[in-house]
Amino acid sequence: MIRLEPRTAPPAWLALAAPIGALAAALALSTAILAAIGIAPGPALRLLLEGAAGSPFALAETATRATPLVLTGLAAAIAFRARFWNIGAEGQLYLGAMAAVAVGAGALEGPAWLLVPLVLLAGALAGAVGVLLPALGKVKAGADEVVTTLLLNFVIALFVQMMLEGPMKDPMGLGWPQSPPLLDEAMLPRLVERQRLHAGLLLGLGLAILLQLVVSRTVFGLGVRAVGHNPRAAAYAGLPVARTTLLVAMLSGALAGLAGAAEVAGLKGYLTADLSPGYGYAGIVVAMLAGLSPLAVVPAAFLVAAVFVGADTMGRTLGISSYFADLVVALALLFVLVGGLFARYRLRLGRAAA
């Protein structure tokens, strides 16, 4: 039997130990599973580590993969702060990507200093619009936003397919369902020669710092935290609860939309239906690992990206499915959830003496 006793104040080291411990526990459990199907854990882990950080190329690849995760992680972190459960980042990401294509693939022409911001802005706007219906549904009708945002992901996925097979199909694409490429002037600059790493990462870093300041230093940020922790008391104190929720939801959608725009404008150059291997959902894990703190989203995104990139390498060498990475990440979410318990409670094992 397990009993929980409330703690008066959480020790400071837990904020750091919880996410790292969670990821380590998830990795340990997953490699134990590998061992069970006959794959030696030692070499497998070494491959994973090398794949994620063993060379400059690997590091750049991890950073590239972390870029959208920083943005979707921020999207989840800010929304969850206000207890708005936006699980629709995946769909909002695609909306952002589509908007980037709509603006950057020839509809507008101009120099890079104009076109790149426009492409990003369009992506953010599209993402924000994508969360409007669930947000209004929650504020006006009390409809659970978890389900509405989740269901919209499927609607948007179908919408993307429809566009790629119809109005947005590249006439030069040899029949593949993909969009025409963005103009060169609309593309984000690369950060390292001959690597895929692009300026989207800097965008993510900048936004993480900015959001950290917003949350801790502004009236709006204080309102977000108040609404998230106790909406009744916030309303009693005269805070605009509905407006705060709406704004946070749209901010969250905009960040997810940016992730999509940056993937298109920084990496792929055009849109396909498999642009994101679930960055929207992984962003939730990133945000939880970061304890919903915007600044901590950055290292958390790198950790999760490392698991993805490392597992790819490991999978290719050992012939294991890349779903291994999904498994690790899912376990990490559950472990960090349990870990958060230690911040507020002390666990006591065994029952009291009779």
Added chain:
Amino acid sequence: MTGTEVEPAPRGAGRGDARPPLLRLEGITKRFGELLANDAIDLELRAGEVLALLGENGAGKTTLTSILFGHYAADAGTVRVADGRGGLVALPPGRPEAALAAGIGMVHQHFTLAHNLTGFENIVLGTEPWWRPRPARAGARARIEDLARRMGLEVELDRPVGTLGVGARQRIEILKALYREARVLVLDEPTAVLTPQEAEGLFATIRALAADGRGVIFITHKLAEVEAVAERVVVLRQGRKVADRPLVGTSREELARLMVGREVVEPVRRPRAPGAVVLALEAVTAGSGRDRIEAVSFALREGEILGIAGVSGNGQAALAALAAGLLRPERGRVALAGSAAALESPRAAVRAGVGRIPEDRERDGVVGELDLSENLALERLDAPEVSRFGLLRRRAMRERARRAIEAFAIRAPGPDAPVRLLSGGNMQKVVLARALEAAPRLLLADQPTRGLDVAATAFVHERLLAARERGTAILLISEDLDELLALSDRIAVLHRGRLAGPFPSEQLDVPTLGLLMAGHEPEEPLGAAA
């Protein structure tokens, strides 16, 4: 009842008492972190005895009964219960089902009733085999009705509990215990939600239960109630038992001293001429369901305390919400110093100089996860001393918090401490500091001392009276009639959403208020008031 031949109790105040013991607590100790909630408490209860467990809020009464009922496991000590053959057996700790089976019944202060079930369903819940068909319930029904009749607990059994009033809910709560053949009944602050007349009815029930051979533990912090029902009293203070004696020969003053342990000076209201009208309601109808007021009118003036009495759920919430700016009237007019717009929203109310103390501080008053300085700033985030250009002025906020900590003697680690770490009394001081800091024109004080200990209560009373001296108009909503009578210049009574009065408080006493709370018209016209 139980066995007939019983050895005399080896210790305790009941020495020489021939009645068999029903319950004995031995050395009960319970710690919560730093706090020693119960310190080696011994206690004995005999058949047919009514024992008052007296102590102020935070003395450890609720912890003790939670251990008795198995909600908590004690760190040390044993609960022994009569086994029906004249002996006492130890209860396994931390198992409510064992306590129930041993015949301990608990009437919680916060009722433990499922709102979506009927009274009957709540009573039989957990007493039937999982698959019993419904016709088998006829016997149960007859037994409940019989119990209700004998013990004066008549109540509608077939309505969902959520639609019943508090008095009826409490009767169901007691029937629940009796239906399970509870021999020991623990009532935790049972009169807090009742009118004085309903409380009389409850006392009659308690006497009937004792005459029936059951033991009753009556938990309270009100001395008058101890005298009304108990034959023996146990006093707890800061987790320790400080007295265990028969009521005969114990004076009320002595009990008060034992309970509080120190001299607490209650502030006195001095006569003061009221000024201009601050809050005016003209035939106001507002709210919904049980939280509704109808055609309510009164005028509250500068430097005046207007008390609102009534059993909870008679429209107090609607009235409080109106004054706090959370609710608009359906019909009629509400105005603050002549302006209806001033109470249009919580924000407008704060700006117009309304200080607000909500009924439930943890639910509406504070955001527990935010720190002291943030909670204190929450109502005026765009004031220049809190923010500039949308940016928080952290240093200024901390300075404000430090001033409040000093002025209101808030015991907190500092301005950066999350408010959830504070005790109830100190949390209330945070709410009070926020409500009073801008010298409000109107102060809404909704149950301002609920759950506070004697010292904290006196502190709140002192601040309310000081605000009145400065000319603040105070709307005081309270279930504590003594508090209302002590603080208010005038008192009005809410019953089913209708307001009787206000009457000058000098013309009122507890029985009169009780009748008004039950909906009776005053027999002779009390001094009319505007």
Added chain:
Amino acid sequence: MSEAFEILFQASFWVAAIRIATPLLFGTLGALLGERAGVLNLGIEGIFVAGAMTGWLAVYLGAPLWWGVAAAAAAGALMGLLHAFLTVTLALSQHVAGLGITLLATAGSHFVYRVAFPTLTQPPRIEPFAPVGWAWLEGIPLLGPVLAQQTPLTFLAIATALFLAFLLARTPLGLAIRAVGDDPAAVEAQGLSVAGLRYGCVVAGSALMAVGGAFLTMSAFNAFFFGMVSGRGWICIALVVFASWRPLKALAGALLFGAFDAWQVRLQTLAGAFLPSQLFLMVPYLLSIAALLLAARRADYPRALMKPWRRGER
């Protein structure tokens, strides 16, 4: 346009409608049972995947069909046990725990499938449940022929709905479940185990969800595909609200939904030439969102739903 409505009078249309409704009914009932006890289970989407994979794999490896159903139910129950441990014993956020279960069950199922079949391009098939084809059933006018073309799992789903309706409304156990979803303190004060009731409901509910998943691979199709659940779990969560937590309304809601979906598929063949197929495929999701938005305002949520409860804390 009249063609669009003539569809409604074809027996084959109703056969399809009921087939589409079956997994939704299982899922809705499973989610409903947990929510009535106060626990939201967003693990449903992943549990569908786990049930679909496990049931199918068991049969593929040689188990009889009903053993496959049992294996799926066991996999669901296991996930339910984990969800109950996280949300009841540890009283963690039901939202996050549920999403975690979905991620875990989905990733786990895909991983196991890939471990079992590393290099297949063509999904391996099994012999699924056949339509019952009971002669006495076909004798019933109108309804008979439609029902006779359903597989046994459909009848199991309908029976489960009837059973749960009886359980909740008519038995002391149902009383306790409704009470624990309203106020756990009331249940504990009566000496019943809050954790016991909630564990039971979440585990049993998760098993039902998994059987809904198994229907997909063992009755509707005959193989396991990635992405075959495609949001059915989330639709069930919306249907629970739409059905206001009542099993018989869930039955009606699932049927209504199945009818719309079947209609959409047939309209697609009618109008597919001039409208993109994706527009029709969106219909079920948009329908669920609309249902949720409409039902939410007057929804009477179980009072204790999603509220973590720890003994001794109120």
